[in-house]
Amino acid sequence: MSNLDLKPAPTTCGGETGSGPVRDLLPAREVALGESTVVRRLLPSLGRRMVGAWCFVDHYGPDDIADEPGMQVPPHPHMGLQTVSWLHQGEVLHRDSLGSLTTVRPRELGLMTSGRAISHSEESPRPHARLLHGAQLWVALPDSHRHTDPAFEHHPDLPHVTAPGLDATVILGTLDTATSPGTTHTPLVGADLTLTRGARLRLPLQPDFEYAVLTMSGHTEVDGVPLDPGAMLYLGTGRPHLPLHAHTDASLLLLGGTPFEERLVMWWNFIGRTGDEILHARNDWETGTRFGEVHGYDGARLRAPELPDIPLKARGRVR
Incomplete structure (x- = not known):
């Protein structure tokens, strides 16, 4: 999925270590995506740039697209990152410059590794389901892997972790004893937690990871903090477990990883280490190379926005 801001601000990320458990609600802002989809952008936000290597989170829907085209994101470029497509309702047709043509369905993993360069499009199939609900996430690639060959993976069957009142689908990384088949390049985890009404449990975590939780649907308490749909709670590090309480049937996205220490520049659909890298990437996209x-x-295809007037510099995750 693309960042469709016409004037995207340079985003500074990386360089911060964890500081223990916290409970910080992250504000969302609405962003138009394509012709008829509006998303709630939760990362990067004013107060937090990353959670582990997770550097971009859009939550959309549930949207009634019965009489709409649905998601229509034209071809656009990426470099230096992985994209994760995650659906609860609807379908997304993925095309890319490798020749991939794949329909991603609910709770299937569509994972694209841009490496040095890739382009892709995403659209609701024709015909398509009435409702569209999901999340689009990016993972920053470490310096050792950001120039790798591009790749696309589709994993329809993912491992689960179950407990009374919980069915967790492991999207990326490892949760408890279950490991996703998706390729990762830094220690991280992404999991979809489906909770039944009244469930109370303590989810095992890794204390050296920092975590955040996004409410996809339903009403929950996460470590005592009430969360409504679309809310994202940053939890910090140092947690061996996470108390969860579901007031209704609910679904959460758990995102975590070791704090990402590299300094990054994120602008439009590119992640680099210097402003010159971003400039060259933009020029390469505009010239068709x-x-x-x-x-x-x-x-x-999408045209690249104009670069900002200020220099693009890599900085840490804290303003």
């Missing part, structure tokens, strides 16, 4: 071509999408 390096990022390849997406075949089969009915429409023009």
Whole structure:
């Protein structure tokens, strides 16, 4: 999925270590995505840039798209990151410059590793389901892997962790004893937690990870903090477990990882280490080199926004 801001601000990330358990609600802002989809952007936010290597979180829906085109994101480029497509309702048709053509369905993992350069499009199939609900997430690649070959993975079957009142799908990384088949390049975890009404449990965590929880649906308390749909709670580090209480049937996304120490520049759909890298990437996309071509999408590709007037510099995660 693309960052469709027409004037994207340079985002500074990386360089902060964990500081123990916290309970920080992260504000969301609404962003138009394509022709008919509005998303709630939770990362990066004013107060927090990353959670482990997770550096971008959009939550959308549930949207009634019965009489709408649904998701329509034209071909656009990426570098230096992985994208994770995660659905609860609806379907997304993925095309990319490697020739991939895959329909991602609810609770299936669509994982694209951009490496040095890739381009892709995402759209609701025609015809499509009435409702669209999901999340789009990015993972920053460490310096040792950010120039790797691009790749796309589709994993329809993912491992589960179960307990009374809980069914957790492991999207990436390891939760408890279950490990996702998706490729990772830093220690991290992503899991979809489905809770039944009245469930109370303590979810095992890794104390050296920092964590955040996004409420996809339902009403819960996470470590005593009430969360409504669309709310994201940053939890910090140093937690061996996480108390959860479901007031209704609910679903949460758990995101975590070791604090990402590298300094980054994130602008539009690119993650680099210097402003010059971003400048060259933008020029390569505009001139039609390096990022390849997406075949089969009915429409023009996205043009890159203009670069900001200020220099793009890599800085830490704290302003």
